[in-house]
Amino acid sequence: MATQSDTIEGFGQVSRRAGIIFRYLLMGATMFGIVTLAILLVYVANDALQPLTADPGWYLVFFATLVAPATLVGAYLARTNLDALKLGALVVGTLAVTLMFSGGAAILFVDIVPPLVSLSYAVGLVVPFAAVVLMTKYEDQIPFTVRVAATGAIFFLSLFGIPGYYHSIPEMVQKIPVVPTEWVIVTFLLGGGVSVVVGLYFARLRENTRAGVVAGVAALAATGLFAVSGLFTGVNPTALAVVTAGAFVPTAAYAGGAALTREHERVGLLFAAVVIFGALVGAVAVDVLGFAGPQSWVDWQFLTSSHSGTAENAGLYPAIGGSILLMITVAALSFPLGVGAAVYLEEYAPDNVFTRFIDVNISNLAGVPSVVYGLLGLGVFVTYLGQATGTVLIGGATLALLILPIVIISSREAIRSVPSDMRQASYGMGATRWQTVKNVVLPEAFPGILTGTILALGRAIGETAPLIMIGAPNVLFSLPTELSSKVSAMPLQVYAWSSLFASEDFYTKAVPAGVVVLLAVLLAMNSVAIVLRNKFESES
Template sequence: MAAETQTEGTDFGEVSRWKDRIFESVTLAAALFGIVTLAVLLVYVTIDAVGWLDLQFLTSPPHPLPEEAGIFPALVGSIVLMVLIALITFPLGVGAAVYLEEYASDGRLTQFIQLNIANLAGVPSVVYGLLGLGLFVQLINFGYGTLLVAGFTVSLLILPIVIISAQEAIRSVPDSLREASYGMGATKRQTIRNVVLPRSLPGIMTGTILALGRAIGETAPLIMIGVPTTVFGVPNGLFAKFSAMPMQIYTWSSYPDTAFQYGVVSAGVVTLLVVLLSINSIAILIRNKYQTVRS
């Protein structure tokens, strides 16, 4: 009887290990599929950009000739737009998350707000473009295709993502830390400022970085609010016309010349990816440094 029980236990252990190996292989294949696909795409685009991505391309305005075309105005416009979006989205998103998690009661109104925030995170970007067109252009009259209109419109697009990620980060802070702060005589405001926000900041930064990564590549909202496809100068104010790299790349892809469709477009895509990775890297370094100091 004991031998039979031992045999059944051995068989069960072998089956479990076999299932574990299958599960590990499936998850590894899923991870490698995404990584390899992205790597192939990057290599393909980078090869096409060779010979086109140089200092002249980065410092020159658009030109009808592919050899003279540049992305400088769109490059500056995208960077300025990202800074503006971050300045608008981060305080609004974190402030809303703090209120919903620390101050709002768990009533029907709060649940209604939470449900709508979750739904807004999945709304197509073109809908936010229509919202920006109706609200900021036609109602408030900020002007078609201005930097300020684009900043507010794209900020509305990523704001639900920032709020949700900030809520999750704040929710992950243990209640014992809050109770310890209250036990030391701290007020609720002091507890949030000195305990909750520092502990949740790495998670908040992660969500903000992902949201900004989505924002820099958006084209549909910019088209809806009338952002020019091509400009020849950098924006000199919040109400100035500007263009962004996705708009300029989209315009080049519609040119009949194959040199634009492959070489110039690929150089623009590589530039966009480099800017995106640079912004993400800087944000990640700031997040990690802050996390190290607090820990």
């Protein structure tokens, strides 16, 4: 055993004192960074939310209905059953995050993409997918090359058709003379998809097909009932259908599944119920009693209005919609390319000078400043290919180039973490390399791939420099509706408020509010990645 200061040959001097000092120095540096960041965030949040402007009665009501009951229940669970408390907190967090994302989906379905267009493309995808499933069933009788060619041809003809000869399926669906109302389409399209997932989830939990059918029908019925309630309450029924299918139903399904399968922890659902119902009761009580809440700049008007010359009337709505379209484009471009490149480099590429050169360049590209990718997008897409500046497609392609190295690196690490024994077992069963990759490697690596992709998207959604370089407008007054439409984004809008419209009002009102909204989205995306990583790590 080493004493206070011993010397070991070939290793040097071993000192406990030096190790203790080094540990506390690291702890001090970490705490300094955390405290400094917390002070900055509190300062910005105070400007945006203005919590001290609320009536004392408002605080008293929420203390009585939310804070005190949640603290008591949480303290009891923390002492008696910490896992149950974690379950309850996860249900609350799931509801908060899914509400945020389903709100973005509501923007997409209500104001950007008409529900009939979504339905037409859904039908257009169902037909080729059914054909692919049918061909897979007879894959032993159909050559691989024929299957690949037929799959590509079916998808192309279904989605795009042949101009002048054959209309695509989406075009034919959109020309139907009589169509359901928008909320009915969304209820059956989005609510139906979620209900299928919920049904499969409960069928697997209960090992009973009937239980799955009942759960799926209940999920679809709940979506429809909430949408119908919008017709009587004045709330947009299409938006209600989206929020119900995207937030309420998945959260309720997760809580119900936990109640059925986690007997020791399901008491934690009491904590979730106290928080959710306490917040609702508090909101109703302050409205009835007439207590004014904080005069926050992050309110419904800010989230649903476009830019204005005055900070009090300025809103972030077109920028939020633009960020949503950009992230969809980025994910569609970067995910298949990044994962495909990772699979090739890890499973197929030979170990030679050329592949090592590629490895070094991918690692270097991951650290290149974002403004360089903006210049690349400007030079390639705008100057060389002659595309219009600042559109959804060009912005998405530029941001996809930015995160592509990150997606490749994270996907390669996830693929590399799959034990080689699993590959060898697959080969020993007579599987080909492609079958091994498809059935063994990718399913095992998918959680890590998904986590890395979400974190990469979190970086892309906060970038401003690439969008400035490709000529994206700083301010838009309407939502983009096509890939060729001009697009702005949340960080670009905040940048415009802090530079082009620099004034005391914008600095203390609109800019902090925009920063808080952007940080909330980033934290929500990162929390999803963390939860997925922890879930699959615990299962492995």
